[in-house]
Amino acid sequence: MAVINKKHEDVILIRYLNGESPQDISNDLGYKRTTIKEFVRRKGCIRSMSEASSLAIKKGKKEAFLAVGPEVRKRNRFNPKKAPWKGCPTKHPRWINDRTKLKQRRFNTEEKHFIKELLKEQNFICQLTGVNGTLSGHHIKPVWKYPESQFDKNNIIVILKKIHLDFHKKYGLKSDETDWESYVKKGEYNAIS
Numbered sequence: 064m065a066v067i068n069k070k071h072e073d074v075i076l077i078r079y080l081n082g083e084s085p086q087d088i089s090n091d092l093g094y095k096r097t098t099i100k101e102f103v104r105r106k107g108c109i110r111s112m113s114e115a116s117s118l119a120i121k122k123g124k125k126e127a128f129l130a131v132g133p134e135v136r137k138r139n140r141f142n143p144k145k146a147p148w149k150g151c152p153t154k155h156p157r158w159i160n161d162r163t164k165l166k167q168r169r170f171n172t173e174e175k176h177f178i179k180e181l182l183k184e185q186n187f188i189c190q191l192t193g194v195n196g197t198l199s200g201h202h203i204k205p206v207w208k209y210p211e212s213q214f215d216k217n218n219i220i221v222i223l224k225k226i227h228l229d230f231h232k233k234y235g236l237k238s239d240e241t242d243w244e245s246y247v248k249k250g251e252y253n254a255i256s
Contacts, residue, residue, distance in 0.1 A: 065094060065095065065098045067094065067098065067102050071092055071094075072102070074092070075088055075092070075099060075102060075103070076103070076106060076108060079099075079103050079108060080108060082118050082121075084118075085099040085100045085103065174213065174214075177214055178199070178200040178219070181200055181216065181219055181221055182198055182200070182221055184216075185221040188221075189221060189222050189223045189226070190220050190221050190222060191220075191222050191223075191226060191247070191252055192222075192223065192226075192252070194223065196223050196224075196225075197223065197224040197225075198221055198222065198223060198224060199221075199222065199223075199224045199227045200219045200220070200221055200222075201219065201220050201221075201222050201227050201230070201243075202218055202219055203218050203219070203220060203240050203243055204218050204239070204240050205237070205238065205239055205240075207237060208239055222252075223252075223255070225255050226252045226255050229251070229252070229255050230242075230243070230246050230251075230252075233246070233251070234246065
């Protein structure tokens with residue numbers, strides 16, 4: 064952005080607030096139109112679309128403005144009053160200072176490698192049906208309830224992915240070992256495999 068001379072700053076703001084367009088101001092003072100617009104935006108004096116439309120209508124530019132369409136005229140991305148966080152994400156209403164409060168994904172690379180080792184140990188065969196196919200590991204004691212059993216080989220059963228998805232579809236992601244026992248006792252997985 065070109066630097067605006069100090070003696071021109073007040074002139075630009077006064078002319079802009081009196082309804083002149085950045086193009087007219089730039090023609091008279093020798094700056095680029097984008098330089099004028101950026102300066103006015105930084106000063107917090109940018110016009111809303113409704114103000115710009117009324118000025119355009121007063122100057123006889125009504126047809127050109129209406130040709131843009133109402134959905135475009137309603138948008139006002141550069142009004143600092145409507146978006147004070149523009150260029151400063153920490154002012155955004157959804158900004159989280161403590162990044163540790165963000166939801167962490169549990170399925171990390173360490174767990175992926177652990178489950179791959181289990182699949183090799185089980186010869187890529189489902190422990191419920193005895194069929195090989197697309198497999199996944201299911202924690203019998205859930206990790207959300209027993210985090211210490213996440214890497215316990217006795218806690219994980221290798222099953223078909225279709226069965227695993229069906230179980231969690233029926234009992235939810237917060238299911239526990241009693242839900243798994245009832246699922247196996249009822250033999251609900253037989254219809255899937």
